[in-house]
Amino acid sequence: MLLDEIKDYLRITGNDEDTILENTILRGRTHLEGLTGTTLDFESEGLAKSLLFDYCRYAYNNASEYFEENFAGAILRLQLQSAVMELENQN
Numbered sequence: 001m002l003l004d005e006i007k008d009y010l011r012i013t014g015n016d017e018d019t020i021l022e023n024t025i026l027r028g029r030t031h032l033e034g035l036t037g038t039t040l041d042f043e044s045e046g047l048a049k050s051l052l053f054d055y056c057r058y059a060y061n062n063a064s065e066y067f068e069e070n071f072a073g074a075i076l077r078l079q080l081q082s083a084v085m086e087l088e089n090q091n
Contacts, residue, residue: 003025024056025056027059037082
């Protein structure tokens with residue numbers, strides 16, 4: 001489950017912050033899908049999932065305003081990957 005994986009990534013052991021983390025995950029998914037203009041697969045290992053984990057790390061530490069700046073290269077790669085996959089699906 002994505003919540004458990006992100007809790008492990010952030011080294012959170014208790015359940016007290018589950019609601020906060022679930023909302024953070026939802027915001028991260030929405031943010032990344034907004035940046036790419038497409039639905040992303042966050043369950044499979046890959047760039048989308050990695051960026052979601054990093055978004056959650058930044059948001060959890062009250063630094064989400066720095067996420068796009070610090071991950072601009074990876075976000076661009078994700079945008080390009082998404083565009084290529086959409087083109088392949090159209091053909």
